[in-house]
Amino acid sequence: MIETVHVPLGDRAYDIQIGQDVVARAPEWITPLLTQSRVAIVTDETVADQYLARLCAVFNDAGIQTVSLALPAGEATKSWPQFSRTVEWLLDQKVERNDIVIAFGGGVIGDLVGFAAAVLRRGVRFVQMPTTLLAQVDSSVGGKTGINAPHGKNLIGAFHQPSLVLADVGILDTLPKRAFLAGYGEVVKYGLLGDAAFFEWLEENAPAMAEGDINLRIAAVKRSCQMKADIVVRDETELRDRALLNLGHTFCHALEAATGYSDRLLHGEGVAVGCALAFDLSARMGLCSQEDPSRVRAHLRALGMKIDLRDIEGELPSTDDLIDLMSQDKKVLDGQLRFVLARGIGKAFVTPNVDTDLVKAVLNDAR
Ligand SMILES: NC(=O)c1ccc[n+]([C@@H]2O[C@H](COP(=O)([O-])OP(=O)(O)OC[C@H]3O[C@@H](n4cnc5c(N)ncnc54)[C@H](O)[C@@H]3O)[C@@H](O)[C@H]2O)c1
Numbered sequence: 423m424i425e426t427v428h429v430p431l432g433d434r435a436y437d438i439q440i441g442q443d444v445v446a447r448a449p450e451w452i453t454p455l456l457t458q459s460r461v462a463i464v465t466d467e468t469v470a471d472q473y474l475a476r477l478c479a480v481f482n483d484a485g486i487q488t489v490s491l492a493l494p495a496g497e498a499t500k501s502w503p504q505f506s507r508t509v510e511w512l513l514d515q516k517v518e519r520n521d522i523v524i525a526f527g528g529g530v531i532g533d534l535v536g537f538a539a540a541v542l543r544r545g546v547r548f549v550q551m552p553t554t555l556l557a558q559v560d561s562s563v564g565g566k567t568g569i570n571a572p573h574g575k576n577l578i579g580a581f582h583q584p585s586l587v588l589a590d591v592g593i594l595d596t597l598p599k600r601a602f603l604a605g606y607g608e609v610v611k612y613g614l615l616g617d618a619a620f621f622e623w624l625e626e627n628a629p630a631m632a633e634g635d636i637n638l639r640i641a642a643v644k645r646s647c648q649m650k651a652d653i654v655v656r657d658e659t660e661l662r663d664r665a666l667l668n669l670g671h672t673f674c675h676a677l678e679a680a681t682g683y684s685d686r687l688l689h690g691e692g693v694a695v696g697c698a699l700a701f702d703l704s705a706r707m708g709l710c711s712q713e714d715p716s717r718v719r720a721h722l723r724a725l726g727m728k729i730d731l732r733d734i735e736g737e738l739p740s741t742d743d744l745i746d747l748m749s750q751d752k753k754v755l756d757g758q759l760r761f762v763l764a765r766g767i768g769k770a771f772v773t774p775n776v777d778t779d780l781v782k783a784v785l786n787d788a789r
């Protein structure tokens with residue numbers, strides 16, 4: 423069974439195909455996009471070891487030639503050296519304006535390859551083939567592409583929508599449990615920011631989904647993509663509502679910078695911790711009840727996820743230094759940081775009116 427979510431963005435509209443065996447059927451959706459029978463695939467070494475030969479064979483059997491590049495796995499790859507390596511490799515392959523570049527991997531590959539496609543010959547089309555839960559529910563959709571800077575997360579990039587997203591939920595079988603749960607941080611974010619009924623559904627179904635239930639995975643990926651598509655269509659370049667998708671990310675990005683974009687804290691883990699902190703802050707400001715942050719924490723804890731700063735291994739910078747790291751957030755407007763807070767589960771909103779002393783108090787409590 424294939425589920426389709428359409429992203430109606432005018433002349434940049436595209437479909438997200440979600441299901442099992444999507445990789446095996448990839449040529450069905452990609453061939454109509456091709457002007458020449460060839461694709462350039464960029465992936466990471468872990469995904470390449472397990473799936474690249476199979477993907478190339480699927481294309482070759484359909485008469486489509488492939489060239490491929492495998493980058494090191496991990497967040498450190500979202501950097502200038504791997505970015506310029508990718509752009510120059512695509513130029514070496516003489517990828518033309520009308521060709522299709524395929525990002526085959528998690529969010530790291532999707533973000534970097536999307537950015538490379540955005541600047542190559544001033545913009546070539548690309549297809550997202552997300553292989554992690556996080557990439558299937560979030561990073562492959564919506565066109566935010568980019569790399570990290572020493573100054574902060576995703577500070578160099580472009581908006582560049584994919585031409586197609588192919589999400590094969592079967593490929594998640596080989597994802598390590600830790601990476602799966604990190605991706606779940608972004609899934610739960612959707613319920614928390616705008617759909618209380620989805621959060622309730624997750625409370626009931628997430629344990630079975632984590633154990634591998636395919637139909638539950640398809641349902642969760644579809645609902646997440648639909649929610650993201652709806653928001654992106656309303657506000658593609660984050661002038662207003664799109665900032666809701668940043669729930670938990672002001673804390674998360676500061677913590678990722680503080681842990682050196684390393685395995686100490688995966689992005690989705692930081693999102694889960696950040697969501698718990700955003701609900702703490704909302705409760706402290708009297709915006710939501712005290713029960714809401716407790717309910718968020720109870721759910722994340724039941725799945726075995728990180729929820730507090732004390733769950734992150736090793737030393738963290740001081741609270742003041744964490745606040746300082748937040749000053750590079752892209753939601754800063756006229757020098758003032760804006761936070762995504764909530765009036766309850768499923769009721770997030772964006773506000774500049776947050777007292778820094780309350781943020782400090784929340785961070786200190788979470789240590
Ligand atoms: N652009 C956006 O809108 C957006 C949204 C959310 C997150 N992101 C970005 O996404 C990145 C995180 O993405 P991620 O969590 O997918 O991390 P990732 O890309 O590093 O993948 C996690 C790990 O899983 C491995 N892997 C991938 N697929 C696998 C599979 N099927 N089986 C076994 N191993 C597999 C990878 O090699 C890697 O080691 C962050 O940089 C974050 O900022 C971007």
Ligand SMILES: O=C(O)C(=O)C[C@@H](O)[C@H](O)[C@H](O)COP(=O)(O)O
Nearest residue numbers: 560564566575576664667668671752
């Ligand atoms: O698509 C969006 O918009 C998001 O904010 C999704 C986030 O999950 C994602 O981590 C995104 O890359 C963060 O964007 P940033 O602009 O805060 O770097």
Ligand SMILES: [Zn+2]
Nearest residue numbers: 608671689693
């Ligand atoms: Zn995120």
